[in-house]
Amino acid sequence: MCFGYRRRVLKVNLSSRTYSIDVLSDELIKGYIGGLGLAAKLFYDLVPPGVDPYSQENVVILSTGPVQGTLVPGSGRGIFASKSPLTNRFFISNFGGYLSRELKRAGYDAVVIAGRADRPVYIAVDDGRIEIRDASHLWGRTTYEAHKIITEELGDPKFQVASVGPAAENLVRFSAIVHPTPPACHAAGRGGIASVMASKKLKAIAVRGSREVEVHDGAAVHEFFKEIASKARKHPFLPTYGTTAVLGNVNRIGGLGTRNWQSEVFEGADKIDGPAIIPKYKVADMSCASCPMGCVKVTRVTDGKWAGTTVKGPEYETLYALGSMTGVDDFGAIARAARLCDDYGLDTISTGVVIAFAMEAYERGILTKEETEGLELKFGNGDAVVEMVERIAFRKGWLGNVLAEGVMRASKVIGCGSQHFAMHFKGLELAGHSPRAVKAWTLGYSVGFRGGSHHDARPHDIEYGNPVEVRAFTIDGKPELIRDTTLRVMIEESLITCRFFGGYYGIRTPSEVHAKILKMVTGIDFTVQELIRIAERIRNLIRVIEVRDGFSVEDDLNAPPPRVLYEPIPEGTSKGAYTAPKEFKHMVRKFYELMGWDFNTGIPRKEKLEELGLGHLVEDLRKLGRVK
Amino acid sequence: MEYTLRFREVTGKALEEVLVNDGSTLNDLISALYVKYGARFMEEFNNPSGDLIGGRILILVNGDVVSDLSIKLRDGDKVTLTYLTSGG
Numbered sequence: 001m002c003f004g005y006r007r008r009v010l011k012v013n014l015s016s017r018t019y020s021i022d023v024l025s026d027e028l029i030k031g032y033i034g035g036l037g038l039a040a041k042l043f044y045d046l047v048p049p050g051v052d053p054y055s056q057e058n059v060v061i062l063s064t065g066p067v068q069g070t071l072v073p074g075s076g077r078g079i080f081a082s083k084s085p086l087t088n089r090f091f092i093s094n095f096g097g098y099l100s101r102e103l104k105r106a107g108y109d110a111v112v113i114a115g116r117a118d119r120p121v122y123i124a125v126d127d128g129r130i131e132i133r134d135a136s137h138l139w140g141r142t143t144y145e146a147h148k149i150i151t152e153e154l155g156d157p158k159f160q161v162a163s164v165g166p167a168a169e170n171l172v173r174f175s176a177i178v179h180p181t182p183p184a185c186h187a188a189g190r191g192g193i194a195s196v197m198a199s200k201k202l203k204a205i206a207v208r209g210s211r212e213v214e215v216h217d218g219a220a221v222h223e224f225f226k227e228i229a230s231k232a233r234k235h236p237f238l239p240t241y242g243t244t245a246v247l248g249n250v251n252r253i254g255g256l257g258t259r260n261w262q263s264e265v266f267e268g269a270d271k272i273d274g275p276a277i278i279p280k281y282k283v284a285d286m287s288c289a290s291c292p293m294g295c296v297k298v299t300r301v302t303d304g305k306w307a308g309t310t311v312k313g314p315e316y317e318t319l320y321a322l323g324s325m326t327g328v329d330d331f332g333a334i335a336r337a338a339r340l341c342d343d344y345g346l347d348t349i350s351t352g353v354v355i356a357f358a359m360e361a362y363e364r365g366i367l368t369k370e371e372t373e374g375l376e377l378k379f380g381n382g383d384a385v386v387e388m389v390e391r392i393a394f395r396k397g398w399l400g401n402v403l404a405e406g407v408m409r410a411s412k413v414i415g416c417g418s419q420h421f422a423m424h425f426k427g428l429e430l431a432g433h434s435p436r437a438v439k440a441w442t443l444g445y446s447v448g449f450r451g452g453s454h455h456d457a458r459p460h461d462i463e464y465g466n467p468v469e470v471r472a473f474t475i476d477g478k479p480e481l482i483r484d485t486t487l488r489v490m491i492e493e494s495l496i497t498c499r500f501f502g503g504y505y506g507i508r509t510p511s512e513v514h515a516k517i518l519k520m521v522t523g524i525d526f527t528v529q530e531l532i533r534i535a536e537r538i539r540n541l542i543r544v545i546e547v548r549d550g551f552s553v554e555d556d557l558n559a560p561p562p563r564v565l566y567e568p569i570p571e572g573t574s575k576g577a578y579t580a581p582k583e584f585k586h587m588v589r590k591f592y593e594l595m596g597w598d599f600n601t602g603i604p605r606k607e608k609l610e611e612l613g614l615g616h617l618v619e620d621l622r623k624l625g626r627v628k
Numbered sequence: 629m630e631y632t633l634r635f636r637e638v639t640g641k642a643l644e645e646v647l648v649n650d651g652s653t654l655n656d657l658i659s660a661l662y663v664k665y666g667a668r669f670m671e672e673f674n675n676p677s678g679d680l681i682g683g684r685i686l687i688l689v690n691g692d693v694v695s696d697l698s699i700k701l702r703d704g705d706k707v708t709l710t711y712l713t714s715g716g
Binding site: 236237240241245246248249250252253254274275458460461462464465466467468502503507572573 | 632633634636642672684685686688690691692693694695708710711712713714
């Protein structure tokens, strides 16, 4: 008996409107744990190499780990996985709330959605009852509206809903899956998986479950909850300010992306930092399942043009992308733009970054007023940001349509040297953690499987505590740091536990605490060494997926935007920092060596794959002509 | 001095000028603040939240992280008391 799991994977085929249930094997559990590991394994087995993200052959996976549905603090997380239309790579987006707990209570570890419906549908999972229901009346509705209508027609507000909005229906490449828990919401925001859902004519998935998840040692889990909760409630800023508190410090160390990363110091930071906005605008504190910390804040704008707007957060990443990146320090405009992103189902990070890119292009004269259709698209213009969110979501006008493709594709269309300041790694718009002020991040983003995500490696969890000489001006130890944090993330994303409990569970490598959690929940003994090996197995499997899709070392080496490699930060504490091409290449080479990957090809070495029990993948790559 | 987040709650202010003697170290400054703000400040400084790594206290001097409390302060230095804000 293996506790914590349901041992059932629900597979839905929208083309045939059928479903089946697969058993989650011991081999899969012990080899990949769940969450990310499970999603990567399912993806490798189900999705052929080279498929278009919007083709029927792509799948959308909703995945959980062993801790979802238990009392383990920070377990209110889930994962959506698919091939991303932004990066053309295997991608996962991690989200909070209650959906993953509900899925486990309903009796499933994961849902795999394949095929394409002939008209809009949503999937309703109610314990053992699975329905594919008509969603024609929901198409075009916002995410909050879809949530309301679905819970009403299913007759129970306890149904947890993840929905796409109009942006995904318009195939905006960075649309977000939104999980409303009014008055807040949570989002699997990154990578545009929502538009893959919409390409399958799938509006939403709604889940209700009634059975508790059994754990191996309930008393130990309960004690663990009490121990962590007593610390988490005393956390110095997350219970009070949520992630809004991050902004001020990132600005202080000179690493806050400002005006499309032309600077990393934002003069308006004090106006949109947590201590400025939370006391004034907060109307509710909320939390995800099994979370004693409660970092979710809901704010309402009480003054100015956007008074009356209620929004979740905004989180730090949103304040960065729609605030400092666009040069906007008007909280009302940021909140309004963020709320529209939630309603229409847009990733706030990518949305802010593409708007900031367009603003720089406009200020440099690359975009004309004719092309912006009269919009004064200058940094600091909050109304223009709000307007551009509308245009992008509905692909309105030439510019809205171009920007809806994401910054990498938009810069190719707009041209005139704009690729120099298209701030993305591997097609994914850059998150709010500087690859110049935190040099390790240049490597982390470049070798991460997602690209510009702040979740592939997490060097800033450590580097923000180091002096500028260490974090911004040396490459010593950075490849080792990125290797370690990459492996830690593989385990966190497979369990799945919230990042904000990293301070208690470990922020560098897989830890004894991760092993303890697994033992209490599943009954399986894992040593830290075994967890490291599992983490390596998961990352190497994903690496083989990347290789299978035609990616190589060149894609990692070409990942950083030119601004990161050639433009020093012009001011602030991190003034002068950038990542010179030579030192970047040196870091990539060292990282490959640490990972057991061939620097000439980017392919994991045969002996590495065999050591991890993945030797059979070599034959798969041989058949595809990727190895001799 | 710049106080952020919970330090702002403990001291009741965001900014203040603190006069110290010539040749004073960062340690001297922190000791003076202990005396000025008392037990709650000391408690915050010594044990912010158990064994939390991600939320530990940071001292910035002119925006940069400093771990050596024996460094000498100069006239006009801006010292910030904050926490490692690693989230996001």
